[in-house]
Amino acid sequence: MAVELNHTIVVSSDKRASATFLAELLGLEVGEQFGPFVPVTTGNGVTLDYAEYEEEEGGITPQHYAFLVSEDDFDAIFGRIKAAGITYYADPYHGRVGEINTRDGGRGTYFDDPDGHAMEILTRPYGSGGRRG
The missing domain is CATH 3.30.720.120 (Signal recognition particle alu RNA binding heterodimer, srp9/1)
Structure with missing residues (x-):
């Protein structure tokens, strides 16, 4: 298996x-x-x-979650991100505000959830050389 x-x-x-x-x-x-x-x-x-x-756990440690999506799904999700007024970034360090990236011939963007977890949508896996995956 x-x-x-x-x-x-x-x-x-x-x-x-x-x-x-x-x-x-x-x-x-x-x-x-x-x-x-x-x-x-x-x-x-x-x-x-x-x-x-739980309060005694000391709060939330932000994590990163990346979602591989199709080009059409990217358009739909990205549209919902913009319509909701959610700040998005081209990089995981939040240095390129209001941009998407085009790594490996695809598109990707990062945004935070309400607890500060870094969410990412991307259309090509990193290192794929443009292959869908």
Whole structure:
């Protein structure tokens, strides 16, 4: 059996709001709550399980989540990002505000979720030389 990522936990201050934020931008569904988690499942079956942090854990450490999307999906998602007035960047360090990148012959952009997690959409995997992946 090949090794595949099945799910990851995304720590948030409001799991329902954060799951809804991402799902609406990406055009996905928020699943039914399962235990303490509110899931958002991607097209390749990976689930982001949103959970709320515990005060004694010391807050939220921002993480990075990248989503490989088609050119058409990029247009739709990017349109929703702009329509919502969300600040976006061409780079992960937030140095190129209001821009997208064109690495490997594709397009990509970064934006933050309500808890500061760095979200990314890209149309070509980095290092692909322009191949879709």
